[in-house]
Amino acid sequence: MFIARHCVTFPAMTGPRFTNLANSLPATVPFVGPEAQERAIGHPFAARMGANENIFGPSPKAIAAMQRASADIWKYADPESHKLRQALALHYGIGSDNIVVGEGIDGLLGYLVRLLIAPGDAVVTSDGAYPTFNYHVAGFGGALHKVPYIDDAESLPNLLLKAAEVDAKLVYFANPDNPMGSVSSGAEIKAQVENIPDGCILLLDEAYIEFAPEGAAPNIAINDPRIIRMRTFSKAYGLAGARVGYALGERNTIRAFEKIRNHFGMNRAAQAGALAALQDGEWLEHTKNCVANSRDSIAAIARKHGLKPLPSATNFVAIDCGGDGMWAKRILDGLVSEGIFVRMPAVAPQNRCIRVSCAPEEELRLFDIALGKVLTGLHSSS
Amino acid sequence: MFIARHCVTFPAMTGPRFTNLANSLPATVPFVGPEAQERAIGHPFAARMGANENIFGPSPKAIAAMQRASADIWKYADPESHKLRQALALHYGIGSDNIVVGEGIDGLLGYLVRLLIAPGDAVVTSDGAYPTFNYHVAGFGGALHKVPYIDDAESLPNLLLKAAEVDAKLVYFANPDNPMGSVSSGAEIKAQVENIPDGCILLLDEAYIEFAPEGAAPNIAINDPRIIRMRTFSKAYGLAGARVGYALGERNTIRAFEKIRNHFGMNRAAQAGALAALQDGEWLEHTKNCVANSRDSIAAIARKHGLKPLPSATNFVAIDCGGDGMWAKRILDGLVSEGIFVRMPAVAPQNRCIRVSCAPEEELRLFDIALGKVLTGLHSSS
Known part of the structure; x- marks a missing residue:
């Protein structure tokens, strides 16, 4: 239906006149989705704990x-x-x-x-x-x-x-x-x-x-x-x-x-x-219990690995990695390459943390293992 | 959680400062949905043929x-x-x-x-x-x-x-x-x-x-x-x-x-x-056949009642009711009160028509009956 394969050229004056405001904006996305990251690394994440999704699922x-x-x-x-x-x-x-x-x-x-x-x-x-x-x-x-x-x-x-x-x-x-x-x-x-x-x-x-x-x-x-x-x-x-x-x-x-x-x-x-x-108020209560337990588990995993979990009133835990933003980013990158999708704050000094969404036990187990592996690797190489 | 039931008053200066553009706009909706019409008339439509939805359904x-x-x-x-x-x-x-x-x-x-x-x-x-x-x-x-x-x-x-x-x-x-x-x-x-x-x-x-x-x-x-x-x-x-x-x-x-x-x-x-x-290209072909047949049926129903169907390349038929916009509106209102959801063009001279979406036989049968009843009522009262 379209002539797409060969290159057609057009005079310079043709085409859209965007508003000044539109022209001034960058093409950007507030968050890169985990699917795009998966396409970039070539395999799906083993644990999806980065977007504060509710992995316990809806009612x-x-x-x-x-x-x-x-x-x-x-x-x-x-x-x-x-x-x-x-x-x-x-x-x-x-x-x-x-x-x-x-x-x-x-x-x-x-x-x-x-x-x-x-x-x-x-x-x-x-x-x-x-x-x-x-x-x-x-x-x-x-x-x-x-x-x-x-x-x-x-x-x-x-x-x-x-x-x-x-x-x-x-x-x-x-x-x-x-x-x-x-x-x-x-x-x-x-x-x-x-x-x-x-x-x-x-x-x-x-x-x-x-x-x-x-x-x-x-x-x-x-x-x-x-x-x-x-x-x-x-x-x-x-x-x-x-x-x-x-x-x-x-x-x-x-x-x-x-x-x-x-x-x-x-x-x-x-x-x-x-x-x-x-x-379904009952399911909401169930979810809140799951999330509260998961917060405790994430905090315990963080402490076990010598990191400091911050108190959380949400379905995620910010973990202070004990260094600066570069250090936290190295941990985050390590986790991502181990198949664990997590994110981190963008601005100092909050970017000393990684942000880990609550998840069921299997995901936490994978996170625990990956975090240990990443930290061991980083410590031995530093 | 909210104090909603008693009236709290606030100084005139408080509250949002909308842009001049926002202030200049009416609160409007391009189309009133059939659900809102159903709430207004107190019962559901028997045939939903007004929004050019595809009643034959998806694959x-x-x-x-x-x-x-x-x-x-x-x-x-x-x-x-x-x-x-x-x-x-x-x-x-x-x-x-x-x-x-x-x-x-x-x-x-x-x-x-x-x-x-x-x-x-x-x-x-x-x-x-x-x-x-x-x-x-x-x-x-x-x-x-x-x-x-x-x-x-x-x-x-x-x-x-x-x-x-x-x-x-x-x-x-x-x-x-x-x-x-x-x-x-x-x-x-x-x-x-x-x-x-x-x-x-x-x-x-x-x-x-x-x-x-x-x-x-x-x-x-x-x-x-x-x-x-x-x-x-x-x-x-x-x-x-x-x-x-x-x-x-x-x-x-x-x-x-x-x-x-x-x-x-x-x-x-x-x-x-x-x-x-x-x-599912096969289903698309199936749909196109259903729609083509339904167009023909709507046209035949229109002719049977002395109205003039316009040619259509879509999944709806505009029917020229043979009068002005007021006349078409009376037919449309009659159909709606008979439980048939249809719409009509907003501007003269196109508003001499009603617009009827393609639908399966049962809906067409109801439309046929309702159209006859409405036209008989209008002709006898005029």
């Missing part, structure tokens, strides 16, 4: 719901995600008009940034926090201001001070934090709400909240227009590949998403899976 | 692939959609770097408009063509110029004349056309390529191309930077609810999507389903 009821819905996949999904939003509204005791469902938190982050940020508008985040947020801010021409972590935790007070200083329209704060696994109490966060500057909105990314200790989610009025919260079915509910996230907030803020979102962006089976997952 | 192999992949849904999808892009590259005899996969054509339209259109930039389409394209153009502040249909068909020559006149950066042209079902030959389109103005890109939406007669797809070099084509698994492949579309084009244009797209926007099971669907 069997969610899998069954998606399998049933696959037979009806000739139908577009309900663009309003009505059933899922109704169920979430009931779950939280809020209105369904306080909820927008989207293609993962990643998709919702893009929409929120687009709604708020014109070129040059100020945004604040922590240096080393979620790269996909930064990707979207850059993608809409925002001026991103970064605040350092303090003791491996994001500092909400410092983020808000910076927001006031630069007149930010948007502040990103993840609780619990990724990639360090640290957590603030809900009371600490709530105490900071009065410090949100006028005309600024605090984006509270709670992707990992279900793994956190009781009280980590602040009790904030849903109609407070200064805050928008984002949550997901990708982590505790084990549906990363389904792409279902949601934002909770004041109804006018939520309604604004209707102006720009891809109304037909949701997968129909994913909606059904998320609904079933939400309704 | 059983695609369903099986999605069901298998559901068990692995805890994994994120490969953000590069590598396997699917490789298969498409083989299918078309082009490079995988000529292909970007996205969340349906709708998602890809949004990305393309974002790459090209800054506020005030000119865009050209046909008056009454795909509303979701217009939605994205408005969403990025583009100045949309519309060209009338000629004899119920989009006019590529006129679109390109208008593009030259307004210095458009982007021209939308669907072949076959939705909502009228008309088609241009590939040769006619190819003859127009030299008339694409410098610095303009022709977006050729081929969502329905598999249903069109042989020769409707123009033979254009894949590295021609003046054209980008979009195709989908939503129509002939029966996977509307999966959300898998793709764009084909010159590699630099395709690479630009990497700057802004939601890299983790794809559903993992949907990738597997699309791959299996692409490889």
Whole structure:
């Protein structure tokens, strides 16, 4: 159908005129997927512990719901995600008009940034926090201001001070934090709400909240227009590949998403899976137990090999490798070449760590063996 | 977790500062889904023939692939959609770097408009063509110029004349056309390529191309930077609810999507389903036969009731109801109240028609009965 094999040349003037903003952006991806790494190294990973996926899997009821819905996949999904939003509204005791469902938190982050940020508008985040947020801010021409972590935790007070200083329209704060696994109490966060500057909105990314200790989610009025919260079915509910996230907030803020979102962006089976997952509270408890046990096991393995696990309120553990970023990178590269997919923070001094996702015993056993082998190799060669 | 039930009030200055562009947009949705209509009328539709979904369904192999992949849904999808892009590259005899996969054509339209259109930039389409394209153009502040249909068909020559006149950066042209079902030959389109103005890109939406007669797809070099084509698994492949579309084009244009797209926007099971669907050519032929037969049946039903079916190169038939838009709307409303979901063109004179999607015999039987009842009722009351 296409003439592809021989080279056709065209005058220089032809072709797309991208916007100045688009021309200024690099072609980039916030995360290289494990599949691309597998293609590069030529074999599949033996243990997939790098993307904070929930290897314990979703509720069997969610899998069954998606399998049933696959037979009806000739139908577009309900663009309003009505059933899922109704169920979430009931779950939280809020209105369904306080909820927008989207293609993962990643998709919702893009929409929120687009709604708020014109070129040059100020945004604040922590240096080393979620790269996909930064990707979207850059993608809409925002001026991103970064605040350092303090003791491996994001500092909400410092983020808000910076927001006031630069007149930010948007502040990103993840609780619990990724990639360090640290957590603030809900009371600490709530105490900071009065410090949100006028005309600024605090984006509270709670992707990992279900793994956190009781009280980590602040009790904030849903109609407070200064805050928008984002949550997901990708982590505790084990549906990363389904792409279902949601934002909770004041109804006018939520309604604004209707102006720009891809109304037909949701997968129909994913909606059904998320609904079933939400309704299986028992499986969620099971998952939380598995994750808590796995965190302890990862910490024990780290200690056994002379490394220092950091406390975690998530489904991953940041392990302080006891050196600088170069040293941690050598350990990470060693693990990858041993077939263990893990990742690491990008910014010093957090990049002294590797980040290991919770996993069942078999994966932990492989990680344990590989870590020992890698460390022995590195120590004997140094 | 939230204080939702009592009303908390906040100072007027608090809350989000949306961009001027976002403030200027209405909260809108290009299409109200049938589920929302069902909620409004209080019962489900008996026949779902309004969204040009493929009611004959996807390949059983695609369903099986999605069901298998559901068990692995805890994994994120490969953000590069590598396997699917490789298969498409083989299918078309082009490079995988000529292909970007996205969340349906709708998602890809949004990305393309974002790459090209800054506020005030000119865009050209046909008056009454795909509303979701217009939605994205408005969403990025583009100045949309519309060209009338000629004899119920989009006019590529006129679109390109208008593009030259307004210095458009982007021209939308669907072949076959939705909502009228008309088609241009590939040769006619190819003859127009030299008339694409410098610095303009022709977006050729081929969502329905598999249903069109042989020769409707123009033979254009894949590295021609003046054209980008979009195709989908939503129509002939029966996977509307999966959300898998793709764009084909010159590699630099395709690479630009990497700057802004939601890299983790794809559903993992949907990738597997699309791959299996692409490889089941036999099912595609089966589907095309079913659709061709159904087109004939819809046309016969229309004629039987004294209405005039238009020729169609798609999986739907536009039926000229023999009056104006008000008359067609009364017929459409009557059908909807009889439980038959159909839609109609939005703009005169095309809105003298209703648009009916191809469907199996049982749905056609219900449509036939309902159409007779509605027309009898309207004629007796007029």
